[in-house]
Amino acid sequence: MSEQETASSTEEEFFELIPEDDRPWAVQKLTGMLRFARRRPLGFFGGVIVVIFLVIATFSTWLVPFDPYQQSLGDRFLSPSWTHLVGTDYVGRDIASRLIYGARLSLFVGMGTVILSGVAGTVMGIMWAYLGKTFDSFMSMMVTAGLALPDLVLLIIAAQIARQAGVSEIVAIVVTLSFTRMWGVTRIYRAAALEVRSRPFVEAAESYGANSARVMAKHVLPNILPLIIVSSTLALPNAILAEAGLSFLGFGPAGEPSWGQMFAGEAREYFRRQIWMLWAPGLTIGLTVMGFNFWGDAMRDLLDPRLRGTT
Numbered sequence: 001m002s003e004q005e006t007a008s009s010t011e012e013e014f015f016e017l018i019p020e021d022d023r024p025w026a027v028q029k030l031t032g033m034l035r036f037a038r039r040r041p042l043g044f045f046g047g048v049i050v051v052i053f054l055v056i057a058t059f060s061t062w063l064v065p066f067d068p069y070q071q072s073l074g075d076r077f078l079s080p081s082w083t084h085l086v087g088t089d090y091v092g093r094d095i096a097s098r099l100i101y102g103a104r105l106s107l108f109v110g111m112g113t114v115i116l117s118g119v120a121g122t123v124m125g126i127m128w129a130y131l132g133k134t135f136d137s138f139m140s141m142m143v144t145a146g147l148a149l150p151d152l153v154l155l156i157i158a159a160q161i162a163r164q165a166g167v168s169e170i171v172a173i174v175v176t177l178s179f180t181r182m183w184g185v186t187r188i189y190r191a192a193a194l195e196v197r198s199r200p201f202v203e204a205a206e207s208y209g210a211n212s213a214r215v216m217a218k219h220v221l222p223n224i225l226p227l228i229i230v231s232s233t234l235a236l237p238n239a240i241l242a243e244a245g246l247s248f249l250g251f252g253p254a255g256e257p258s259w260g261q262m263f264a265g266e267a268r269e270y271f272r273r274q275i276w277m278l279w280a281p282g283l284t285i286g287l288t289v290m291g292f293n294f295w296g297d298a299m300r301d302l303l304d305p306r307l308r309g310t311t
Contacts, residue, residue: 036298040298040301040302042294042297042298043294043295043297043298043299043301044298045291045294046290046291046292046293046294046295046296046297046298047291047294047295047298048291049287049288049290049291049292049294049295050291050292050295053103053107053288053291054107056100056103057103057104057106057107058107060100060101060103060104061101063100064094064097064100064101065085065094065096065097066084066093066094066097067097068093068094068097068098068100068101068102068257069093069257070092070093070094071091071092071093072088072091072092072093073091073092074092075088075092076088076089076090076091076092077089077090077270077273077274078092079274079276080276084096086099086276086280087274087276087277088274089262089270089274089277090269090270090274090277095262095276095277095280096280098257098262099257099259099262099280099281099284101257102256102257102258102259102262102281103259105170105243105253105256105257105258105259106240106243106244106258106259106288108170108174109170109173109174109177109239109240109242109243110236110237110239110240110243111236112174112178113174113177113178113181113235113236113239114232114235114236114239116174116175116178116182117177117178117179117181117182117185117235118185118228118231118232120178120182120186121181121182121183121184121185121186121188121189122185122189122221122224122228124139124182124186124189124190125185125186125187125188125189125190125192125193126189126190126193126216126220126221126224127139127216128186128190128193129190129193129194129197129220130193130197130212130215130216130220131212139186139190142183143183143186143187146179146180146182146183147183147184147187149180149183151177151180151242152245152246154176154179154180155173155176155177155180155242155246155251156246156249156251158172158173158175158176159172159173159246159251159252160251169252169253170253170256173243173246173252173253177239177242177243181235181238181239185231185235188227188231189224189227189228192224192227193216193220193224196219196220196223196224197215197220199223201219202215202219202220205218205219226303227303229299229303230296230299230300230303233292233295233296233299234292234293234296234297234300236292236296237288237289237292237293240285240288240289240292241285241289243258243260244258244259244260244263244285245260246260247259247260247261247263248260248261248263259281259284259285260281260285262277262280262281263278263281263282263285
């Protein structure tokens with residue numbers, strides 16, 4: 001073989017080792033974001049809102065311009081200004097600071113509910129699809145009973161019990177919301193697990209002697225994971241709305257800045273003097289829920305193979 005042919009062969013082998021997309025990682029991610037923004041503008045807009053919401057909730061302690069608990073009766077009902085961007089409430093507290101600080105509570109309730117109910121629903125749904133008839137009958141009875149439970153009544157009871165027992169009301173709300181939500185997702189994940197179980201690669205794994213636990217962990221769970229992600233993103237705003245509704249009725253966490261609490265007792269009584277006391281928490285709740293819904297819809301379109309080619 002001549003030197004030219006040897007050099008050509010070496011050059012071809014060298015270029016085969018180079019990946020097709022050799023651009024820097026940051027450039028690849030930026031290109032992907034721009035492509036996503038062009039194809040799913042509403043989803044990108046919702047994602048931006050979600051990121052802003054998460055950043056505010058995570059760094060709320062450093063972002064608040066004023067102490068959200070500090071009262072100043074001399075500064076009651078101030079209109080929006082450069083000092084107080086959304087004005088002050090009936091005891092002189094900065095409304096913008098309370099909105100920023102209240103994002104922590106909404107994030108904890110939403111994320112905690114989605115994680116607890118998602119884990120419980122995934123485990124029970126996959127086990128329900130695989131275990132025997134006795135367990136199937138038991139789970140059918142439990143899911144039917146769980147779906148019949150009144151969510152709001154259970155939340156009110158749990159909040160009152162936690163308040164009288166000196167337990168954290170926020171934790172009680174998260175646990176109760178997770179308990180009421182997990183029955184619906186269990187049924188959804190069970191149906192998805194049954195569909196995956198009938199596929200040839202799962203039957204092949206079972207025919208080679210793989211036990212049920214390995215099949216569930218290695219084959220079923222990864223294939224229903226997109227459904228879990230999508231349902232979780234769409235369920236998170238519902239948890240935020242549930243906490244806001246509970247606080248609106250006066251059963252939310254006492255003494256903590258909460259969007260629902262700000263929208264309820266404080267705003268309903270004084271909104272004629274300071275309309276921003278009503279508009280600010282209402283717009284914040286609506287914008288956050290809208291962002292999560294837009295982003296969840298886009299994630300569903302991307303993760304569902306049947307919808308990837310649609311716009």
